Amino acid sequence: MxxxxxxxxxxxxxxxxxxxxxxxxxxxxxxxxxxxxxxxxxxxxxxxxxxxLTPWQRVQLSRHPDRPYTMDYINAICGESFLELHGDRGFKDDKAMVGGLGKIGNQSYMFVGQQKGYNTKTRQFRNFGMANPEGYRKALRLMKSAEKFNVPVVCFVDTPGAFPGLEAEERGQGEAIARNILEMTRLKVPIIVIIIGEGASGGALGIGVGDKVLMLENTWYSVISPESCSSILWRSWEFKEQAAEALKLTAKDMKKLTLIDEIVKEPLGGAHSNREKTFTTVAGAIEKTYKELKMLSPTDLVKKRMEKYLEMGEFKS
Structure with missing residues (x-):
């Protein structure tokens, strides 16, 4: 280790x-x-x-090389029931964004999430978990299929951000993320979002709109990474610890600001220290959350989801 x-x-x-x-x-x-x-x-x-732990130390834990990624959760939770689906039916199959159908118990779910690599070769193959526009379009295609067949959606968020390359911008990166946000607000099936690692910027928001948003204890969720914030404000990466503190990006901060709904406890030492326990905890959180959401009609689901996001950032004097 x-x-x-x-x-x-x-x-x-x-x-x-x-x-x-x-x-x-x-x-x-x-x-x-x-x-x-x-x-x-x-x-x-x-x-x-x-x-x-300080906010910066939690950021470090969220990036731990032994920390489980999206496919680790899916394979552990669903086992052989998982069927991966590929392609956006427009350009190509983005390896940084994965998704497909799987079961927890007798309930089917559509799983979507960013996937990072484990070594140099797989990190390049997965583009370091940074999806291109076709990745977000693939995610949206899978979510719309889930809506068609009345299957709940589970999104695993773990990305340092959407891919910022020239070719991604040429193919409409901003539009793809904006389209996902729009469509997810009015999807007529339950959406459960879980931040399992890094939740950076629009890359996270592209699959981050949900009826319930959960965060693992040692993860972060912010408009910008501490390093990028430090380089913009101080013209140096040396102030990343101060930036992490100022950004209020930890699960505890996000819960206090009512930007997420629940914090999922990790084993002592982080999710990587006891993977089996982490997988069991996350599976239990998904089942518990779905039991609450399945009681709502499609109309009520969309209404509550819209109200939830419209209330964010409101301050009463």
Whole structure:
């Protein structure tokens, strides 16, 4: 497992704990008390560190290389029931945006989300999770198909932003994202949005309009990344920590500002530290949320969704 800078005390204690346990198994020396003491110290250190994370540290956790991505969640939650669907029926199949039909229990869902890569080759293949216009058009095509067959939509958001290349702008990046936002506000089936990693700018908003928006505990959601904000305001990336603080981009901040509906707890150490538990928690959150939304008629769904977004940014004196 890789450790971030602020996790180095945990790494040292973990190594000491493993060495002590190894001595106990390979020799006749009784190190059970030492192991217990080290384990307790390790757990206490973890609780102390993860209880007091700064916004920038949460941004770092959201980008952890071992953190599960969209397809990890889909494969774990749906298993063999998932059928991936491809293409926007206009230009090509965008590998940064994935989607398809899958089941949780006996209920079918249309899953849509950005997919990042695990190494240099797959990161290039997935374009680092930055979708082109055809990716957003593919997502919209799948959502409209879900509406046609009365299937709820689940969107997994994890992107550093929409692809900013010249060719993307030539093919209508802004229009594609704006069209998705418009169409998602009036989709007549439940939409559940879950931020599982990075939620940056219009790239996230392109699949981010939902009846319920959930955020995993160590994720961020903002109009701009801390690095880009720092480079614009201070002409340097060195102030990214201050930018992260000022942007109010953590799950707790977003909940306080009523821009999201619920925070999904992660295992101690982040989603990557216990993937199975994370997958189970997310599946449970999807099922629980859908049970609440399925009671509403299509008309009420759209009405409540529109009201929810129209109320954002309102201040009463």
């Amino acid at each position: 890789e450790y971030l800078d602020f996790e180095l005390p945990i790494k040292e204690l973990q190594e000491q704990f493993e060495k002590a346990c190894l001595i106990g198994t390979e020799s006749d020396v009784d190190v059970s008390n030492t192991c217990k003491q080290l384990e307790k110290k390790l757990n206490d250190t973890k609780k102390d560190i993860y209880k007091n």
